[in-house]
Amino acid sequence: MAPSTWCFIFGLIPNAAKAADEKEEVLRTQVAIIGAGPAGMFLAHLLRAEGIEAVVIERQTRDYVEGRVRAGVLEQITVSMMEALGLSARMRREGLVHNGINIAVEGEPFRIDFAALTGGSTVMVYGQQEVMRDLFDAAGPRGIDIVWQAEKVTPHDITGDRPFVTWQKDGVETRLDCDFIAGCDGYHGVSRGAMPSSVLKTFERVYPFGWLGLLADVPPADEELVYAKHSRGFALASMRSPTRSRYYIQCSLDEKLEDWPDDRFWDEACLRLGPTVAAKVTRGPSFEKSIAPLRSSVCEPMRHGRLFLAGDAAHIVPPTGAKGLNLAVSDVTMLAEALVAYYRTNSAHALDGYSARALARVWKAERFSWWYTSLTHLFADMDDFSRRIQAAELDYIRTSPVAQRSLAENYVGLPLS
Ligand SMILES: Cc1cc2nc3c(=O)[nH]c(=O)nc-3n(C[C@H](O)[C@H](O)[C@H](O)COP(=O)(O)OP(=O)(O)OC[C@H]3O[C@@H](n4cnc5c(N)ncnc54)[C@H](O)[C@@H]3O)c2cc1C
Structure with missing residues (x-):
């Protein structure tokens, strides 16, 4: 990774306990974000705008993530978020109201x-590919760190005070110490699975x-x-x-x-x-x-210890109601607000309320997407x-x-x- 990628990371400490031929870096940030889809990248921009350090860890390449043909309809809150983050110039020119x-x-x-x-x-109407391009194009100039093609990404110690994330890339194992982990790695990610099955309840309709x-x-x-x-x-x-x-x-x-x-x-x-x-x-x-x-799925709660789930990592909707990307945005809006409150006031109150607050909106979108699917199929x-x-x-x-x-x-x- 380029040295500039790490300009917001506090430390780089080689781990002496490893064998000579095994390389390990230990880094530190405030919020480790797993996944560079809409949830992860909107969260990274929201935190960066508030001066909170974050590193995004993605297992694919930028081309792969940007190339996926997916959502096409943005709700008002997503449009407003693009505006608030200063990412709306191309959307205003090329998007269709x-x-x-x-x-x-x-x-x-x-x-x-x-x-x-x-x-x-x-x-x-502005495709998810365009949204991702705008998020990625602005990430570098704003100093948002993204690790591409990270393998074996794993969250650790999520119920302790010092969680961390590890991954492998180019033969180097990296450990990222952090205050919080945001699991934004979609339906097939690792974050949801890091929550114990005794805690996690999944509600599903296939x-x-x-x-x-x-x-x-x-x-x-x-x-x-x-x-x-x-x-x-x-x-x-x-x-x-x-x-x-x-x-x-x-x-x-x-x-x-x-x-x-x-x-x-x-x-x-x-x-x-x-x-x-x-x-x-x-x-x-x-x-x-x-x-x-097509699938409807919600997992509860969306937080365990210092791990917070957002977007498709926590819930899936059938595309009929055009809600998936928009729900990812509303989740991370709430999560960013809670993290900002924590770092500004040292109060965990909003973080404690994140799961219930996000799920209240998620279930209404789930209801609408299920209903509209049932009505038209x-x-x-x-x-x-x-x-x-x-x-x-x-x-x-x-x-x-x-x-x-x-x-x-x-x-x-x-x-x-
Ligand atoms: C065919 C299709 C059509 C859709 N149409 C619409 C629509 O019209 N409107 C709408 O709102 N939504 C739509 N959606 C849903 C929408 O695309 C998703 O809800 C949205 O992408 C969710 O964003 P996310 O960031 O939560 O997850 P994702 O976009 O899935 O991003 C997760 C990221 O995490 C990465 N990742 C996964 N595992 C790991 C790991 N172990 N380590 C590191 N990184 C990992 C992935 O590579 C990915 O980049 C559609 C989806 C599909 C498949």
């Missing part, structure tokens, strides 16, 4: 007007289908997202920019990508979106196609009664401003409490 969404039921679209229903709230997604450099079908509930299954016409579109269709979990050449995908998406939207679909060659399983075990109820609920939303307001309020994002 959306005042609403469309829902097509068996081919008939209607619109939910967020701005009118919520007193002016909107969402921003959906019996996935989303087959396609990315193509073609103009979007509509200025806003179109969610489609169809008797053949769910579809979504989304976008990343005025020239780049993202489409999804509900698929079975054993579906194979090679069985979905572009023409078949476009035919199926257009069928589910219905003739009005299909007439506006521009087809083109895909440059990315993938299948993502086809479930193999649905009987005629369930289908009628689903149709009635969609018709209620189509015709009732009260029902629309509830959907709009949740979609644009509930406030931080």
Whole structure:
């Protein structure tokens, strides 16, 4: 790692207890952040802005993390966070403000007007790849330390007063002593597993289908997202920019990508979106196609000792409600506030309340994402009664401003409490 990477670390002490051919560095910081996804990088920027030292430890390369095609819709709180951190210039130029969404039921679209229903709230379409690029580009100039390609990252002594994180890189084992560890390493990370199973409780719903997604450099079908509930299954016409579109269709979990050449995908998406939207679909060659399983999962608590979980490390939502990245941002906003309070006032009160405060918002987003998924997808075990109820609920939303307001309020994002 470059020497400048370590400008905010207090010490570098070789460990004499190791054998001569084994190298170990011992470093120190205030907050060790595991994972350089949205949760880890927003937290690093928030802490840096308050003069709190942090080191981010990531097992992948920057290109890998930045290249992952994932979220595309930013809630107000995420947009405000980009503004507050001075990271919004490109988002303001290139992002697309959306005042609403469309829902097509068996081919008939209607619109939910967020701005009118919520007193002016909107969402921003700006891809997670762009958000990550902005976070990474600003990290170096701001002195945020990121260790890339760290192997065997492990949190230690999380219930003691002196936790630390170890990892290996280029044959060197590094130990980072710290006050706190932020586990921002996503669903497949190591942090959640460091909490004893006697403490951790997981609540989970696995959906019996996935989303087959396609990315193509073609103009979007509509200025806003179109969610489609169809008797053949769910579809979504989304976008990343005025020239780049993202489409999804509900698929079975054993579906194979090679069985979905572009023409078949476009035919199926257009069928589910219905003739009005299909007439506006521009087809083109895909440059990315993938299948993502859908899952709802929450682990409680989000803190054990000096280890704090944030983002996908603690919870997963199906992408229907566009909440995953936004929840990561709201978690670390609360965590950063609590850490700042600790370092400013020496009070652990806010840290003690972090898990309960974050979970209160997480569960509301989980509820919305589950509900919106249930409303718009086809479930193999649905009987005629369930289908009628689903149709009635969609018709209620189509015709009732009260029902629309509830959907709009949740979609644009509930406030931080
Ligand atoms: C296909 C898809 C579509 C999505 N669409 C949306 C959407 O429209 N809207 C939305 O809001 N959300 C969406 N999401 C969810 C969103 O992408 C995630 O919720 C978000 O990335 C969570 O951020 P995070 O930082 O918590 O976790 P992650 O983004 O998973 O980042 C965790 C980081 O930790 C690193 N890491 C893991 N293990 C270790 C380890 N042992 N040591 C060190 N580092 C480690 C990983 O490499 C990764 O960089 C989507 C997700 C997928 C998969």
